[in-house]
Amino acid sequence: MHFTSTRSPRNVTSAQAIARGLADDGGLFIPQEFPKISDELVKRMIDMDYKARAREVLALYLTDFSADEIARSVEAAYTGTFDQENPAPLVELHPGLNILELWHGPTCAFKDMALQLLPHLLTISARKTAPGRTMVILTATSGDTGKAALDGFADVPGTKIIVFYPQNGVSAMQKLQMVTQKGDNVAVCAIEGNFDDAQNGVKHIFADSEMKQYLNARDMEFSSANSINFGRLAPQIVYYVSAYCDLIRQGKLRRGERFNVAVPTGNFGNILAAVYAREMGIPIGKLICASNRNNILTDFIRTGVYDRNRPFYTTTSPSMDILISSNLERMLALLYGNDTAAVAGLMEQLAKTGRYAISADVLAKLQSQFYGGFCDDAGTAATIGETFRKYHYLCDPHTAVALNVYEQYRRETGDDTPCVLASTASPFKFASAVLPAVRPGALPADEFEMVTALADATKLPVPKPLAGLKDLPVLHNGCVTKEKMKNFIRDFLG
Numbered sequence: 001m002h003f004t005s006t007r008s009p010r011n012v013t014s015a016q017a018i019a020r021g022l023a024d025d026g027g028l029f030i031p032q033e034f035p036k037i038s039d040e041l042v043k044r045m046i047d048m049d050y051k052a053r054a055r056e057v058l059a060l061y062l063t064d065f066s067a068d069e070i071a072r073s074v075e076a077a078y079t080g081t082f083d084q085e086n087p088a089p090l091v092e093l094h095p096g097l098n099i100l101e102l103w104h105g106p107t108c109a110f111k112d113m114a115l116q117l118l119p120h121l122l123t124i125s126a127r128k129t130a131p132g133r134t135m136v137i138l139t140a141t142s143g144d145t146g147k148a149a150l151d152g153f154a155d156v157p158g159t160k161i162i163v164f165y166p167q168n169g170v171s172a173m174q175k176l177q178m179v180t181q182k183g184d185n186v187a188v189c190a191i192e193g194n195f196d197d198a199q200n201g202v203k204h205i206f207a208d209s210e211m212k213q214y215l216n217a218r219d220m221e222f223s224s225a226n227s228i229n230f231g232r233l234a235p236q237i238v239y240y241v242s243a244y245c246d247l248i249r250q251g252k253l254r255r256g257e258r259f260n261v262a263v264p265t266g267n268f269g270n271i272l273a274a275v276y277a278r279e280m281g282i283p284i285g286k287l288i289c290a291s292n293r294n295n296i297l298t299d300f301i302r303t304g305v306y307d308r309n310r311p312f313y314t315t316t317s318p319s320m321d322i323l324i325s326s327n328l329e330r331m332l333a334l335l336y337g338n339d340t341a342a343v344a345g346l347m348e349q350l351a352k353t354g355r356y357a358i359s360a361d362v363l364a365k366l367q368s369q370f371y372g373g374f375c376d377d378a379g380t381a382a383t384i385g386e387t388f389r390k391y392h393y394l395c396d397p398h399t400a401v402a403l404n405v406y407e408q409y410r411r412e413t414g415d416d417t418p419c420v421l422a423s424t425a426s427p428f429k430f431a432s433a434v435l436p437a438v439r440p441g442a443l444p445a446d447e448f449e450m451v452t453a454l455a456d457a458t459k460l461p462v463p464k465p466l467a468g469l470k471d472l473p474v475l476h477n478g479c480v481t482k483e484k485m486k487n488f489i490r491d492f493l494g
């Protein structure tokens, strides 16, 4: 099992791909070919628990890891870190619609599924590829990645982690989670700009030769905890495979029978993991790609034109407020049959003009696999309210966007194939958007009063990691311009 880049032929091991994060040509690492999950393996996995399934799936990609290294990593990631035994339970909302709850981890968002595991995969990868060097994790966040990465990497020996977030682009709760992060190896800083500014800043620093020398001189090396790192994707593939096994175990699906997947999408990492599961042989039918008012992906799926020259909106689902979906590059590689020159060409156009168009035949292929749709904040709130009243199920705004778009898809197509819908955050993480949707009346001024009011109104418990935040001291209050990100990093690394 080897990996190549989306932009030029490369041949690296999984440990090299994970340790480096980004390929040296600016592209993303992708498997040269997809390992297959045999029917016999599915049969065995049906009776396994989540951790055992994770070991099986990861072993197919991480062929340069020992079975023991994988087992130890999985054990550490999913033992005692989630609020229940199964980290990714499947809950039936109504017959045919199953919610895959991915937010039972320590930061209450789906990023934990990957970021509890990544530090272990990364430190093992570093030992294999760059023994003795400190890995410096550099991350841009639209809110949830930052905290999940901080929680995963805090005080992990041989690593340091630096997180940049857009000053006005994350929720109050997300911000508080980050600025209260403990750990001797962590740094957190706000950026004057939006998520794309933060992400672009980080991408430039990765490619900056001066910074490379600076780190080299200190026996350090950059790596990434963003979903551009294959070590983030692999753990996400696991939960789609696991959901398939659970559907069979619960008698909702026969082996080999198709199901659709609906995902609230930002950087395209979560939905891409479903695509990868399908490439491995899991019978996934339509992929329903849900966006908020920043509906660049809806337009792309409907027209074949990706155009970021448009206004950027701040919405009640901030983790999807993104105009450049990094992982789409991996999808393009798949659509273009790993034609690296074609993908490199599109990415160059995107960098130069903010726009590219795919050919008619590639668009047809894309549309045969995907449905793209979006909903605005009013639609999001309406869906949260309706879902709670009808099913007594409380969902967060990101999940609500996916539910709304799933309903649009059902109405338009009449397709009633069983569906797995990814639920990506605890509703308590976004109380200021969720509370008014389920309880009319004045909104408390303080975020924690909103959380308490939401718990009262719904009779649901506040997740422990959020309840405890109120009493923690703020440890990080820096804010810099995009141009000053390098200075911040140098100040922290010394």
Ligand SMILES: *Cc1c(COP(=O)(O)O)cnc(C)c1O
Binding pocket: 109, 110, 111, 144, 145, 227, 264, 265, 266, 267, 268, 269, 270, 271, 319, 320, 398, 424, 425
């Ligand atoms: C990150 C995130 C998303 C978007 O996931 P991508 O993998 O970036 O597409 C959706 N919802 C929540 C709550 C998130 O944290």
